[in-house]
Structure formats: C-alpha cells, structure tokens
Amino acid sequence: MNLTILIQLVLAHILTDFVFQTKGMVESKKALGPKSSKFWYHTLLSGGITYLVLMQWNGWLVPTFIAATHGLIDFYKIQQEAKIAAFNNTEAERPYKKSGVKLFFIDQLLHLMAILTAWLYLTSSFGLIAPYISDFLSDKTSVAILAALTLIIWPAGLAIGIITEPFRNELADNQADSLSRAGSYIGCLERLLTFIFVLLDQFAAIGFLFAAKSLLRISKDGEENARKKTEYVLIGTLMSFTTAIVVGLLVKAITKF
Numbered sequence: 377m378n379l380t381i382l383i384q385l386v387l388a389h390i391l392t393d394f395v396f397q398t399k400g401m402v403e404s405k406k407a408l409g410p411k412s413s414k415f416w417y418h419t420l421l422s423g424g425i426t427y428l429v430l431m432q433w434n435g436w437l438v439p440t441f442i443a444a445t446h447g448l449i450d451f452y453k454i455q456q457e458a459k460i461a462a463f464n465n466t467e468a469e470r471p472y473k474k475s476g477v478k479l480f481f482i483d484q485l486l487h488l489m490a491i492l493t494a495w496l497y498l499t500s501s502f503g504l505i506a507p508y509i510s511d512f513l514s515d516k517t518s519v520a521i522l523a524a525l526t527l528i529i530w531p532a533g534l535a536i537g538i539i540t541e542p543f544r545n546e547l548a549d550n551q552a553d554s555l556s557r558a559g560s561y562i563g564c565l566e567r568l569l570t571f572i573f574v575l576l577d578q579f580a581a582i583g584f585l586f587a588a589k590s591l592l593r594i595s596k597d598g599e600e601n602a603r604k605k606t607e608y609v610l611i612g613t614l615m616s617f618t619t620a621i622v623v624g625l626l627v628k629a630i631t632k633f
Contacts, residue, residue: 381430382495385442388426389487392446396421409454419447430498438494445490453483517631521575524627528567532619533560536612543608562589563612567620574624575633586617 397418404414423443430438456479464473496502512518537560566585573581627633 378499381498382491384429385426385491385495388429388442389422389491391425391429392418392422393484393487396425405450405454406457410451415447415450415454419443419450422446432498438498441494441497442490446487449483449486449490452486453479517633520627520631521633524571524623525568528571528620528623529564532567532616532623533564536563536615536619539615540608540612543611547605547608559612563616566613567616570617570620571624571627574621575628582617582621586613589613 401414401418404412405418409415420443423439423446426442427436427439432438457476460474460476460479496505566589569585570582573579573585
C-alpha cells in the first residue's frame with residue numbers, strides 16, 4: 377500500500393478543516409447550515425485541496441468523493457450541534473449539559489473513514505482488507521495488545537469505579553471543586569501510559585508519572601476533608617497503576633515483546 381497517498385489525503389483534510397476554515401465560516405455553517413454560502417465554499421474547498429495535493433490532474437473522482445462526503449458529514453454535524461444546543465438551552469433543570477466533544481471526534485472519525493476509502497480505491501487495496509484483518513487477529517502479539525488495551529480502558533476503569541464508590545460517596549458533598557468525570561479520564565490516560573511504559577521497559581517513567589500526579593493533587597492547607605480526599609485519590613491511583621503494570625507484564629510474558 378502506498379502510504380504517501382494516505383498522507384496526502386490526511387494533509388488535505390487538515391488544511392481544509394483546521395487551516396483554511398475560519399471561525400466565521402464555522403459560525404455561519406452552524407447558523408444557516410446548507411443555506412450558508414460558507415457551507416458550500418468549505419465543501420468545494422475540501423475537494424479542491426484534495427485535487428491539488430494529490431496532483432493526479434486527470435483524476436476527479438476522488439476529489440469529488442471527498443467533497444461530497446465532507447459536505448454530508450458536516451451537514452450531519454450541524455444537525456447534531458443544533459440538537460445539543462436545544463437540549464442545553466431548555467429551561468428544564470438538568471444535572472448536566474451535553475458537550476460537543478464527542479460529536480467532534482465522531483465527525484473526524486467519519487472524515488477519516490472517507491479518507492481511508494479513497495486511499496484504498498486509489499491504491500486498489502480493497503482486496504487486502506480481509507487478509508490484513510485475518511493476519512492481525514491471528515497474530516498473538518497483536519491480539520494480546522488489543523485485548524490488554526481494551527481491558528485497561530473499559531473493564532479496569534469500571535471495576536476501579538465500583539470499588540472506590542463508597543469512598544466517592546463519602547466525599548460527594550465536598551467535591552464541588554472537582555471537574556466532572558475528570559478522574560475517569562485521568563485514570564484512563566494514566567493506565568494507557570503505564571501500559572506503554574511497561575511494554576517499553578521504561579519503569580522509571582512510571583515512577584515519574586506517579587510522582588507528577590501526586591504533586592498535582594496535593595491539597596491546600598486547612599482544606600476540609602483534605603486527608604480523606606488524598607486517601608481516596610491514592611487508593612484509585614494505586615489501583616490504576618497496579619492494574620496497568622500487571623496487565624503489561626502479562627502481555628510481555630505471553631508475547632515476549
């Protein structure tokens with residue numbers, strides 16, 4: 377497979393969505409959708425930049441495909457953003473407000489899928505997908521790492537959350553200064569980093585990571601329930617690091633990584 381073409385397509389997308397798309401264009405698209413001239417300009421721009429970056433002057437099919445899918449994906453995103461805004465602006469009291477973060481990643485994932493489709497077409501590689509997946513799932517190292525990543529991201533986080541729930545409930549009335557779901561995101565990231573460090577035999581980096589987190593969570597002098605909060609954080613942190621280290625060592629033992 378020609379990775380140069382894939383890089384060209386990704387570059388064209390980055391230029392389209394992040395370099396040449398202004399804030400004014402984004403706001404116009406949100407407000408008017410397909411009725412906005414900025415919507416159609418951005419859609420055509422995605423195809424035009426793709427055409428220029430690929431430099432296949434007789435090939436219009438892929439730039440046209442990229443432009444069409446880009447417009448459809450942006451239209452879908454605009455609709456979903458409107459629903460999120462309507463949800464957040466309702467007068468009914470809600471325990472939370474919807475965020476557009478997840479929608480952003482879905483939007484970029486859909487664009488990436490369109491790019492991969494175009495790449496496979498240009499490299500005539502559709503027939504290689506099934507053999508590649510089969511080889512990947514038949515490789516012990518690949519499957520072990522995939523299973524380990526799945527384990528430390530989802531089941532491990534759920535288990536740690538269940539185990540530490542009694543402590544979290546005890547501190548519930550004193551957590552107003554804590555960002556919503558920040559702990560779960562931090563835990564997921566620290567397990568991922570720890571797992572990677574174990575695979576790379578960088579145990580010193582794990583110690584640095586643990587020390588850095590400990591410094592950031594030092595409580596202010598005189599803070600109410602400071603000791604309880606520190607103990608709660610320490611319990612969750614130790615469980616998170618232990619899980620990632622054990623899983624990493626198991627993968628290394630199984631795969632001889």
